Amino acid sequence: MNFRQLGRGTPALALALLLGAPLPASQAQDLPTRSRAPVTVNFVNADIDGVTRAFAAMIGRPIVVDPRVKGSITVYSEQPQSIRQAWQSYQSALRGLGFAVVESGGLLKVVPEADAKLQTGTVSVGEATAVGAKGDQVITQIFTLRHENPNNLVPILRPLISANNTINANPASNALVITDYAGNLERIGRIIAALDLPSNTGVEVVPLQHAVAADLAPLVQRLSDSGGGAQVPGVPSAGGGTTVLADSRANALLIKAANPARLAQVRATIAQLDRPSTLLGPGGGMWVVHLKNAEATRLATVVRAAFGAIGGGSGASTGGGGAPSPVQQPQANAGAQGGQGGASPQATAAVTGAAAPSTGGFIQADPATNSLIITAPEPLYKQVRALIDQLDSRRAQVYIESMIVEVSGGDAADFGFQWQGLLGQSGDRTGLAGGTNFTPAGGVGNIISVNTGAVQGQINLGQGLNLGLLRAYNGVTSLAAIARVLQSQAETNIVSTPNLITLDNEEAKIVVGENVPFITGQFTGAGGTGGNANPFQTIERKDVGITLRIRPQIGEGGAVRMTIFQEQSSVKTDTAAGTTNAGPSTTKRSIENTVVVDDGAILVLGGLIEDRFVTNKSKVPLLGDIPWLGALFRSESRERRRTNLMVFLRPIVMRDAESANRFSADRYDQIRGQQQTTQPQPSIVMPINESPVLPPRPGATEPLAPPPPGAAVPAVPAPAEPRN
Numbered sequence: 001m002n003f004r005q006l007g008r009g010t011p012a013l014a015l016a017l018l019l020g021a022p023l024p025a026s027q028a029q030d031l032p033t034r035s036r037a038p039v040t041v042n043f044v045n046a047d048i049d050g051v052t053r054a055f056a057a058m059i060g061r062p063i064v065v066d067p068r069v070k071g072s073i074t075v076y077s078e079q080p081q082s083i084r085q086a087w088q089s090y091q092s093a094l095r096g097l098g099f100a101v102v103e104s105g106g107l108l109k110v111v112p113e114a115d116a117k118l119q120t121g122t123v124s125v126g127e128a129t130a131v132g133a134k135g136d137q138v139i140t141q142i143f144t145l146r147h148e149n150p151n152n153l154v155p156i157l158r159p160l161i162s163a164n165n166t167i168n169a170n171p172a173s174n175a176l177v178i179t180d181y182a183g184n185l186e187r188i189g190r191i192i193a194a195l196d197l198p199s200n201t202g203v204e205v206v207p208l209q210h211a212v213a214a215d216l217a218p219l220v221q222r223l224s225d226s227g228g229g230a231q232v233p234g235v236p237s238a239g240g241g242t243t244v245l246a247d248s249r250a251n252a253l254l255i256k257a258a259n260p261a262r263l264a265q266v267r268a269t270i271a272q273l274d275r276p277s278t279l280l281g282p283g284g285g286m287w288v289v290h291l292k293n294a295e296a297t298r299l300a301t302v303v304r305a306a307f308g309a310i311g312g313g314s315g316a317s318t319g320g321g322g323a324p325s326p327v328q329q330p331q332a333n334a335g336a337q338g339g340q341g342g343a344s345p346q347a348t349a350a351v352t353g354a355a356a357p358s359t360g361g362f363i364q365a366d367p368a369t370n371s372l373i374i375t376a377p378e379p380l381y382k383q384v385r386a387l388i389d390q391l392d393s394r395r396a397q398v399y400i401e402s403m404i405v406e407v408s409g410g411d412a413a414d415f416g417f418q419w420q421g422l423l424g425q426s427g428d429r430t431g432l433a434g435g436t437n438f439t440p441a442g443g444v445g446n447i448i449s450v451n452t453g454a455v456q457g458q459i460n461l462g463q464g465l466n467l468g469l470l471r472a473y474n475g476v477t478s479l480a481a482i483a484r485v486l487q488s489q490a491e492t493n494i495v496s497t498p499n500l501i502t503l504d505n506e507e508a509k510i511v512v513g514e515n516v517p518f519i520t521g522q523f524t525g526a527g528g529t530g531g532n533a534n535p536f537q538t539i540e541r542k543d544v545g546i547t548l549r550i551r552p553q554i555g556e557g558g559a560v561r562m563t564i565f566q567e568q569s570s571v572k573t574d575t576a577a578g579t580t581n582a583g584p585s586t587t588k589r590s591i592e593n594t595v596v597v598d599d600g601a602i603l604v605l606g607g608l609i610e611d612r613f614v615t616n617k618s619k620v621p622l623l624g625d626i627p628w629l630g631a632l633f634r635s636e637s638r639e640r641r642r643t644n645l646m647v648f649l650r651p652i653v654m655r656d657a658e659s660a661n662r663f664s665a666d667r668y669d670q671i672r673g674q675q676q677t678t679q680p681q682p683s684i685v686m687p688i689n690e691s692p693v694l695p696p697r698p699g700a701t702e703p704l705a706p707p708p709p710g711a712a713v714p715a716v717p718a719p720a721e722p723r724n
Contacts, residue, residue: 038080041089045072048099052110055090058083066111069099091136095181100138113138114164117179138165141185143176148196150176156195157188204263207252210276212382214389215287217246217253219273224257224266242266248386277378287381289372294392296372300365302391303372303384307362395504396655398552398560399663403648404496404568408641412488414440414464416618416635418447419481438618438635440484451478462486496568498548501654505553513545516571516584544569544586552651558599560651565592566605591647599653607646614639668697 039058043051049065051073056063075093077086091101100113102120116138124141145153150169153176161167165180176192178185208216224242241258244266253270257263277285291299363384364373372388374381418436439446444462453460464486471480502508517539524535549565567590574585589608597603619625619634626633654660672694682689 038082039086040077040080041086042076044074044076046074048073048094048097048110051075051090055087056108059087061108063101063108063110066109066115068112069110071097073097088136095136100136100181102138113162117165120179137182138179139182139185140177140179141189143178143189143192145174145176145192145196147198150174153192153195157191160184160188160191202256204255204257204267205247205250205252206255206267206270207250208270208274211274212385213246213251213253214248214385216270216273217244220244220253220266220270223269224262246389248389251382251386285375285378285381287374287385289374289385289388291370291372291388291392293394295367296365296370297367299388299391300363300372303363303387304361306387307380307384394656396554396653397501397503397660398554399499399501399652399654400508400548400550400552400562401497401499401650401652402548402566403650404494404498404546404566404645405648406492406494406643406645408490408492408643408645410488410490410639410641412486412637412639414484414486414635414637416440416637417481417483417632418635419469419632420447420451420478421480436620436633436635440486440635440637447479447482450482463488496546498546500548500550501660502550502552505551507549507551509547509549511543511545511547513543513547513569514571515541516544516586517541518584544571554653555596558653559596560599560653561594561596562649562651563594564605564649566590566647589645595649597649597651599651602648602650605647605649608643609645610641610643612641612643614641665697665700668694669700672697 043054048069048071052063052065073093075086075090077089081089094100094110095113098113099110100116102109102111102116103122104120117140120138120140122137122139124139125144150171154167154169157176157178158167161178161180162184166178167180168177169175170177178188180188221242221244224244241256242262243254243256245254246252247254255263255266257266362374362376362380365371366373374384376384416438418438420437437446437448440462444460450459450461461482462484464484467483468479469481471478496512498510498512500508500510518541519537520540521538522535523537545568547565547567547569551563553561555561567588569586569588572585572587591606593605595603595605615636615638617634617636619630619636623632624630624634652663654663675691675693679691679693680689
């Protein structure tokens with residue numbers, strides 16, 4: 001190889017550049033002057049280390065060669081060139097061999113290309129302006145974006161980055177961090193500048209002169225979404241990103257388009273549609289307004305009341321102008337006379353048809369299509385339409401979860417001693433009989449009734465431990481004494497959660513229980529001439545169970561105001577004294593109040609905390625008070641009952657369809673999971689081995705099926721110990 005420097009120079013300098021020897025001090029001071037002179041390099045299959053030392057001498061900076069960088073390199077030029085051009089040729093030759101030049105701490109390094117992204121110390125923000133950061137030098141550059149999302153540009157720029165270099169997005173600072181060759185980063189910077197543009201225009205307000213904004217907005221939106229022409233398969237529509245909203249207060253359209261060209265097209269469409277109507281007569285025109293959320297009959301009544309002095313008076317003064325009369329409910333005891341009709345009146349009521357049209361005034365309602373028909377001049381129609389748009393909004397829904405928690409317990413203890421005796425010899429005409437006779441707390445176990453039942457072949461002793469003494473009287477064996485000891489405990493834990501969903505400011509009701517018949521009257525008398533009786537009874541059926549009736553009203557900040565009626569009733573197993581033929585007895589606990597609860601919060605409505613102690617003692621006067629011995633002349637029972645009843649309420653506001661669907665899907669999956677875990681065990685003898693299960697929810701990911709009851713669950717292997 002040879003190295004020739006054109007211009008002034010000495011053989012000692014050329015030899016020093018070739019061998020990498022240190023230059024004399026006098027010649028080293030002349031290097032910056034000579035570096036401006038053009039050079040001609042001719043290194044053919046030369047050692048990389050020697051060529052690197054030569055270029056280090058030319059640029060006047062030390063270059064460190066990584067030990068992994070080995071081989072031969074070819075760098076030559078036919079014509080004289082500047083040292084900067086020769087340096088770029090050297091870097092290009094290294095890149096072709098899989099090596100790169102990086103700068104770290106002011107020191108240049110020649111490293112393998114795969115490690116260049118880890119050792120480069122040159123970091124540039126914006127354009128690559130660092131000294132020497134040109135051509136094939138690997139640097140790290142940070143591009144800060146103003147409009148575009150960095151995650152959207154990564155898939156576009158990644159194919160343009162070298163295989164051994166990286167590109168990363170930082171959404172927090174909206175920036176891209178790219179490590180690559182400086183020459184490639186200049187090209188990527190120009191691409192980013194061309195792509196980092198505003199994605200859409202600002203909000204444009206287009207006031208209307210003749211048309212109504214609420215009527216024109218859906219039409220313009222459909223035209224914008226369709227692109228104004230034929231849709232090409234596989235190509236997105238031109239109207240993507242265009243939003244058109246109506247401002248009824250200012251009778252204007254709010255437009256946000258993807259680009260200025262699309263905005264101009266939408267404005268031109270509006271200008272063509274915003275023209276005076278040709279269907280208006282001397283008395284005005286007729287418009288049909290299809291409602292989206294509100295009920296036509298109710299809204300017509302409200303609008304007529306608001307514009308009551310227009311169009312011949314309010315709806316209340318015209319026949320049928322008000323709201324339709326409510327459907328008359330059947331009488332409570334209808335169908336139950338004479339013991340007939342086992343269903344509730346709501347179940348036997350006839351299905352009513354659609355409500356009748358609401359007429360009167362200048363606005364009519366058609367319930368069949370949920371539409372309003374307005375007959376008015378155009379200025380009045382614009383005012384009415386603005387009012388309708390404000391009232392015809394989607395109403396939020398409220399999910400109410402009522403939790404009725406009852407924890408009760410009772411302890412009872414009963415101890416008594418009874419005895420009967422007969423004094424006298426066999427054959428005596430007179431004798432002396434005596435004893436004690438007590439009725440236990442349960443009403444069973446009286447010594448006289450036990451002996452009487454024994455004679456009849458029926459022995460009915462009370463519960464608990466019974467110790468008796470038998471004795472024969474005139475050949476008849478009977479109880480002479482009986483001692484009874486009983487202690488009982490009862491615990492009850494009941495949680496009821498009646499839940500329901502209703503619209504804002506709409507009353508909802510749920511009843512979970514039984515429909516129990518109650519006798520309200522009866523008659524028994526002589527019949528006709530044959531003397532046959534003709535008895536009959538009148539029966540009224542009532543709901544017994546849990547009843548929740550609630551009307552929620554969503555307030556400011558998510559607070560929910562609710563008018564609540566909650567009742568819990570049940571049929572008692574025993575009847576009151578003297579009412580055996582009067583029907584069953586019921587218990588009742590009810591709460592009726594108005595509360596305010598925050599969205600998702602739990603509020604206690606009320607409850608009952610009761611601790612009752614009852615003592616019953618029966619004894620023989622004076623004798624029952626004798627210490628120790630008096631136990632033979634008395635019977636005692638004690639009972640203690642504790643009742644804790646609390647009612648809680650938890651409302652959840654669902655303002656859109658997404659939250660309602662998400663909440664319903666959660667409850668659907670919950671009940672389906674419970675059905676899957678309660679499947680019967682497989683049986684060969686009985687062919688029915690599956691119970692009904694809800695079908696999978698559309699779009700839901702089916703979880704792994706749980707193992708059947710009784711199936712062996714495979715053990716999970718323990719993690720292996722880490723090796724040193």
